[in-house]
Amino acid sequence: xxISLRQRRAIDFFQGTLAVEPEFTExxxxxxxxxxxxxxxxxxxxxxxxxxxxxxxxxxxxxVIEAGFPVNSKAEFEAVRDIAEGTRTxxxxxxxxxxxxxxxAIDSGVNxxxxxxxxxxxQIEDSMHSTREEVVEKSIESVKLVKDAGVECMFSPMDxxxxxxxxLGEVIEAVTDVGADWINIPDTCxxxxxxxxGDLIRFVREHTDAYIDVHTHDDFGLATAxxxxxxxxxxxxxxxxxxxxxxxxxxxxxxxxxxxAISVYNAxxxxxxxxxxxxxxxxxxxxxxxxxxxxxIVGDNAFSHESGIHAAGVxxxxxxxxxxxxxxxxVGARRQFVLGKHTGTHAVRMYLREEGFDPTETQxxxxxxxxxxxxxxxxxxxxxxxxxxxxxxxxxxxxxKE
Ligand code: MN
Numbered sequence: 001x002x003i004s005l006r007q008r009r010a011i012d013f014f015q016g017t018l019a020v021e022p023e024f025t026e027x028x029x030x031x032x033x034x035x036x037x038x039x040x041x042x043x044x045x046x047x048x049x050x051x052x053x054x055x056x057x058x059x060x061x062x063x064v065i066e067a068g069f070p071v072n073s074k075a076e077f078e079a080v081r082d083i084a085e086g087t088r089t090x091x092x093x094x095x096x097x098x099x100x101x102x103x104x105a106i107d108s109g110v111n112x113x114x115x116x117x118x119x120x121x122x123q124i125e126d127s128m129h130s131t132r133e134e135v136v137e138k139s140i141e142s143v144k145l146v147k148d149a150g151v152e153c154m155f156s157p158m159d160x161x162x163x164x165x166x167x168l169g170e171v172i173e174a175v176t177d178v179g180a181d182w183i184n185i186p187d188t189c190x191x192x193x194x195x196x197x198g199d200l201i202r203f204v205r206e207h208t209d210a211y212i213d214v215h216t217h218d219d220f221g222l223a224t225a226x227x228x229x230x231x232x233x234x235x236x237x238x239x240x241x242x243x244x245x246x247x248x249x250x251x252x253x254x255x256x257x258x259x260x261a262i263s264v265y266n267a268x269x270x271x272x273x274x275x276x277x278x279x280x281x282x283x284x285x286x287x288x289x290x291x292x293x294x295x296x297i298v299g300d301n302a303f304s305h306e307s308g309i310h311a312a313g314v315x316x317x318x319x320x321x322x323x324x325x326x327x328x329x330x331v332g333a334r335r336q337f338v339l340g341k342h343t344g345t346h347a348v349r350m351y352l353r354e355e356g357f358d359p360t361e362t363q364x365x366x367x368x369x370x371x372x373x374x375x376x377x378x379x380x381x382x383x384x385x386x387x388x389x390x391x392x393x394x395x396x397x398x399x400x401k402e
Pocket of ligand 1: 188217246247
């Protein structure tokens with residue numbers, strides 16, 4: 001019912017300017033906050049941090065949680081093991097194409113082992129110090145090891161977007177032949193663009209019948225756009241991290257991919273989005289990476305309005321200057337009207353009434369002028385300042401708020 005209502009709303013709002021026929025209907029979310037997210041510079045999660053984040057991701061209905069890299073340390077192994085044990089969702093553990101890594105992941109009890117090997121020549125030569133032949137051989141052996149243990153296997157040709165296309169097709173076919181359940185296409189260094197990435201996913205589809213997953217990085221600010229282009233091209237799943245944290249400029253953000261898929265594409269994800277703000281705050285606190293105010297969905301300004309025209313419209317009907325297909329309630333956030341240089345009379349009148357004042361129109365205009373002048377000096381106009389302005393303009397509380 002919720003989805004059909006949204007569908008109608010989208011049609012109403014877009015009025016035919018933007019297509020409303022969904023390019024995809026059902027997609028899945030693979031969260032890598034605890035793995036790629038933890039690889040953010042200066043970030044390290046404790047055992048308890050990992051359990052707290054995983055528990056919430058699980059409760060929200062996230063389809064896969066990549067809990068970590070089990071071979072990394074004893075503490076990492078234990079966290080991955082306990083997350084695999086304590087959650088209902090699919091838990092993945094990362095492994096290089098090395099037997100010890102794969103056995104550690106299998107021993108941790110994860111439902112899915114995520115095996116990766118570089119496939120671009122630059123990484124094969126100067127990171128792995130290996131050859132294309134050896135990469136194919138080790139990848140095949142690794143996928144076989146996982147499948148022999150009866151565990152789901154995801155294979156990632158790392159740096160896929162800078163890999164020789166023919167070789168990429170060969171690697172994908174080779175690991176598909178030995179039973180890889182998922183092929184993840186990582187844009188490891190964030191060089192893809194939506195149209196090119198969509199074309200690549202269609203190429204991959206021709207070389208495998210496994211499920212396709214995408215992993216996109218934000219070096220050019222295109223991570224979310226590329227993940228969505230992946231979905232449009234037929235990818236079944238996207239890897240994301242909460243607040244977009246991760247290596248360098250980070251990954252596609254959980255909140256952005258989830259909300260765009262649900263609100264803009266009307267896709268069915270089965271995720272409880274009302275806890276997105278809670279999830280974002282926990283990850284902000286634990287990671288120590290502050291969320292910028294203008295961050296999509298979860299930033300302080302994402303549902304804030306200051307300018308007079310916008311605030312007046314939103315006070316009358318929030319759909320006027322918000323997406324309409326996404327509301328603050330849907331993500332557990334609150335709409336705010338900010339007082340400052342661009343404020344108009346509607347927001348000032350609303351706040352004065354909320355504070356129990358009953359000003360005349362002349363008084364509202366006078367106080368609005370003071371708010372604008374104060375805001376123009378780059379000062380923050382709080383409710384306290386507003387009350388002070390009201391008193392100084394001889395507006396008194398005639399109605400007492402209950
Ligand atoms: Mn990555």
